[in-house]
Amino acid sequence: MRSGLVVLAGVLALTAGCGDAAKDSPPTGVDGLQIPTPSPDPDDFVADVDNPWLALEPGATWRYTVTGAGRITAARISVSDGPEHDGIRTTDLARTTLDDKDRQVDRVVDHLAQDRDGNVWWLGRGSEWFDAAGLYLPAEPRVGDGYLMADLPDGEVHAMVRSVDASASVPAGDYETLDIDVVGAQAADLLVSFAKGTGLVATATADGSVEWGLVAVDEPPSS
Numbered sequence: 001m002r003s004g005l006v007v008l009a010g011v012l013a014l015t016a017g018c019g020d021a022a023k024d025s026p027p028t029g030v031d032g033l034q035i036p037t038p039s040p041d042p043d044d045f046v047a048d049v050d051n052p053w054l055a056l057e058p059g060a061t062w063r064y065t066v067t068g069a070g071r072i073t074a075a076r077i078s079v080s081d082g083p084e085h086d087g088i089r090t091t092d093l094a095r096t097t098l099d100d101k102d103r104q105v106d107r108v109v110d111h112l113a114q115d116r117d118g119n120v121w122w123l124g125r126g127s128e129w130f131d132a133a134g135l136y137l138p139a140e141p142r143v144g145d146g147y148l149m150a151d152l153p154d155g156e157v158h159a160m161v162r163s164v165d166a167s168a169s170v171p172a173g174d175y176e177t178l179d180i181d182v183v184g185a186q187a188a189d190l191l192v193s194f195a196k197g198t199g200l201v202a203t204a205t206a207d208g209s210v211e212w213g214l215v216a217v218d219e220p221p222s223s
Contacts, residue, residue: 035147036132042087049091049114053194059220068210074098082111122150157184168193168202170213
């Protein structure tokens, strides 16, 4: 079983299944955007990802406890400068899952980039670049917005904004959250929760069988 935010960040292990509402909703995550977009213009992008829901500073690491995923009991999401792709500077989001002895179970790296309006796009995973960039996270999420996140080899990943004023209680504390339903790519449907100024704080499968909860955020070392 895969889990987490494809999101996210690895985000995220994602699914097909009972998420038809998200898949059928108009792919207009943000007005005026073509989603997916096959030829992103480098002039539309900035060097850093500072979306308030997902600010990604290279060197930062988020640590999570994982329940219900068998031998996977913890996870880390870390940020680093990514490779340039067709003139666009990317930021790498790496998800590493760990067993109860802190040994690596798997690692997935996603390549993200932010446009000038603050929308975060998903350009590729690992050594593969997508034929068209999907929307990873809107600049101004609205309840009911639906959009394509990615077209992966094993299926499409879709998202729908469920709430912009939800809440989550995790080991790191209590947060007001943006909640997004993520479906597709042959895994369990996910509820993904982001907090402003913090980033990803929780994920849960639709049936609650697998959950991630933020434990701590390690800031980048001071230069």
